[in-house]
Amino acid sequence: MTIKLLSVASEIYPLIKTGGLADVTGALPGALAGHGVAARTLVPGYPSVIAHLGKAKLVRRYDDLFGVPATILAAQVAGLDLLVLDAPDFFAREGGPYGDLGGHDWGDNWRRFAALSRAGADIAEGALKGWRPDIVHVHDWQAAMTVAYMRFGPAAAIPKLVTIHNLAFQGRFGAGIFAGLGLPAQAWGVDGVEYYGGIGYLKAGLVSADAITTVSPTYAQEIRSPVHGMGLDGLINGRVDRLHGILNGVDTNIWNPAADALIPKAYHARTLGARAANRRALERRFGLESDDAPIFIIVSRLTWQKGMDLMVDALDHLVGMGGRLAVLGSGDHALEGALLAAADRHRGRIGVQIGYDEPLSHLLQAGGDAILIPSRFEPCGLTQLYALRYGCVPVVARVGGLADTVIDANEAAVGAGAATGVMFAPGDPLALHGAINRVMDLHRDKPVWQAMQRAGMRADFSWTHSAARYAALYRSLIAEAA
Numbered sequence: 001m002t003i004k005l006l007s008v009a010s011e012i013y014p015l016i017k018t019g020g021l022a023d024v025t026g027a028l029p030g031a032l033a034g035h036g037v038a039a040r041t042l043v044p045g046y047p048s049v050i051a052h053l054g055k056a057k058l059v060r061r062y063d064d065l066f067g068v069p070a071t072i073l074a075a076q077v078a079g080l081d082l083l084v085l086d087a088p089d090f091f092a093r094e095g096g097p098y099g100d101l102g103g104h105d106w107g108d109n110w111r112r113f114a115a116l117s118r119a120g121a122d123i124a125e126g127a128l129k130g131w132r133p134d135i136v137h138v139h140d141w142q143a144a145m146t147v148a149y150m151r152f153g154p155a156a157a158i159p160k161l162v163t164i165h166n167l168a169f170q171g172r173f174g175a176g177i178f179a180g181l182g183l184p185a186q187a188w189g190v191d192g193v194e195y196y197g198g199i200g201y202l203k204a205g206l207v208s209a210d211a212i213t214t215v216s217p218t219y220a221q222e223i224r225s226p227v228h229g230m231g232l233d234g235l236i237n238g239r240v241d242r243l244h245g246i247l248n249g250v251d252t253n254i255w256n257p258a259a260d261a262l263i264p265k266a267y268h269a270r271t272l273g274a275r276a277a278n279r280r281a282l283e284r285r286f287g288l289e290s291d292d293a294p295i296f297i298i299v300s301r302l303t304w305q306k307g308m309d310l311m312v313d314a315l316d317h318l319v320g321m322g323g324r325l326a327v328l329g330s331g332d333h334a335l336e337g338a339l340l341a342a343a344d345r346h347r348g349r350i351g352v353q354i355g356y357d358e359p360l361s362h363l364l365q366a367g368g369d370a371i372l373i374p375s376r377f378e379p380c381g382l383t384q385l386y387a388l389r390y391g392c393v394p395v396v397a398r399v400g401g402l403a404d405t406v407i408d409a410n411e412a413a414v415g416a417g418a419a420t421g422v423m424f425a426p427g428d429p430l431a432l433h434g435a436i437n438r439v440m441d442l443h444r445d446k447p448v449w450q451a452m453q454r455a456g457m458r459a460d461f462s463w464t465h466s467a468a469r470y471a472a473l474y475r476s477l478i479a480e481a482a
């Protein structure tokens with residue numbers, strides 16, 4: 001039997017993306033198709049989503065959804081079976097999905113994402129003619145209320161799953177919004193939406209779901225501790241029999257160095273020499289001097305989570321050791337400024353591009369020698385997986401999904417030809433310096449360096465295994481509910 005899955009998310013590649021969530025929600029439906037799961041994904045009708053819709057079918061109309069008119073449109077885009085919540089008052093805005101151009105969160109986010117979730121629950125309750133899901137899978141706080149609405153409504157028996165992509169974002173609001181959520185009185189309380197005196201959307205999802213997944217086995221363990229649990233570790237420990245860590249995969253159609261139209265020269269593990277052309281293009285693009293020193297790269301949100309403050313402090317050391325660096329990122333304005341100042345200080349050795357540029361991120365992976373990921377916490381991390389595929393050696397903090405996907409170049413691993421990267425203790429400036437030193441040494445030893453590149457390129461982080469795990473989990477939840 002083919003499983004009918006409703007996925008609900010606030011981002012989906014290639015239509016709307018601010019981070020790794022979009023990569024996952026965009027790739028998983030295709031991967032699941034091979035495992036007997038037919039997924040439809042409900043997303044908000046942001047301008048970039050509506051612009052891509054082409055021929056869409058109106059499948060549901062609301063006169064008043066949290067105070068605004070709305071419709072649900074169905075369309076096939078880029079191989080995805082989409083349901084789009086078109087509510088222009090909520091989503092047709094200049095700026096990002098969560099905030100204005102100045103980076104301030106929209107004041108009505110509670111209403112915007114309650115509306116998305118309400119629409120998801122309505123679909124589970126049979127709002128679309130001729131289609132009802134067998135299971136509902138929602139992603140992060142923006143969609144988490146879907147399962148709370150389901151639990152307190154007529155679709156309570158349909159299995160529901162919440163995936164945590166990042167516990168740092170929880171969707172917390174004041175208690176005053178409760179009356180506006182349209183939930184029954186019994187939904188208020190520690191077993192419902194109440195969270196430290198206010199309301200927590202992710203929390204409400206985690207207590208209401210039949211299963212909770214997160215995006216790596218190590219992060220699934222880490223979030224049980226106060227250090228990484230961000231206030232939810234108690235709840236998560238209470239539901240540990242329902243918690244699963246399933247590693248993210250890579251969309252190998254989009255991230256394939258042997259057939260990537262976004263890089264100057266395609267290559268594979270046996271033609272690593274061809275990377276030189278990409279490296280030269282990278283040097284030109286970032287104004288780097290041309291020499292044999294490794295080019296470190298960073299492709300990241302510039303935030304505390306990603307350890308970018310530690311990185312800024314290590315830049316003089318990196319250059320002092322002879323390294324070069326190309327940075328693509330945006331985020332915290334102070335970090336952006338500090339990176340630009342470092343580029344000024346070290347002209348020709350550090351190049352920085354502030355902004356978000358998908359095609360350029362491919363050039364960095366294809367031309368860079370080593371990607372730096374000094375995250376304080378990292379639920380899975382995708383850029384190290386892209387780097388592995390592209391022969392760009394990951395240099396990562398030993399935390400979360402980074403610890404699950406990179407094999408540190410210790411003596412044993414190098415001897416066995418198994419090493420794929422360099423690992424260091426998270427949050428430790430000296431450990432980061434040490435990792436940079438190790439990269440400089442390893443890079444001088446060409447046979448060892450190339451063996452690391454090839455081992456990384458051989459590793460299989462496609463969606464195949466993980467999609468099978470999601471499909472198996474869906475089947476077990478459906479069987480349990482029957």
Ligand SMILES: Nc1ncnc2c1ncn2[C@@H]1O[C@H](COP(=O)(O)OP(=O)(O)O[C@H]2O[C@H](CO)[C@@H](O)[C@H](O)[C@H]2O)[C@@H](O)[C@H]1O
Nearest residue numbers: 019020021165300301329355356357358378379380381382
């Ligand atoms: N300036 C820029 N220009 C172009 N592209 C850029 C960019 N900055 C970042 N990106 C891209 O955005 C994505 C970021 O993915 P990550 O997995 O690193 O992180 P994120 O923290 O957003 O996601 C959260 O969800 C994902 C998915 O589950 C988890 O892997 C992760 O650990 C968790 O924090 C990658 O595709 C990367 O290439």
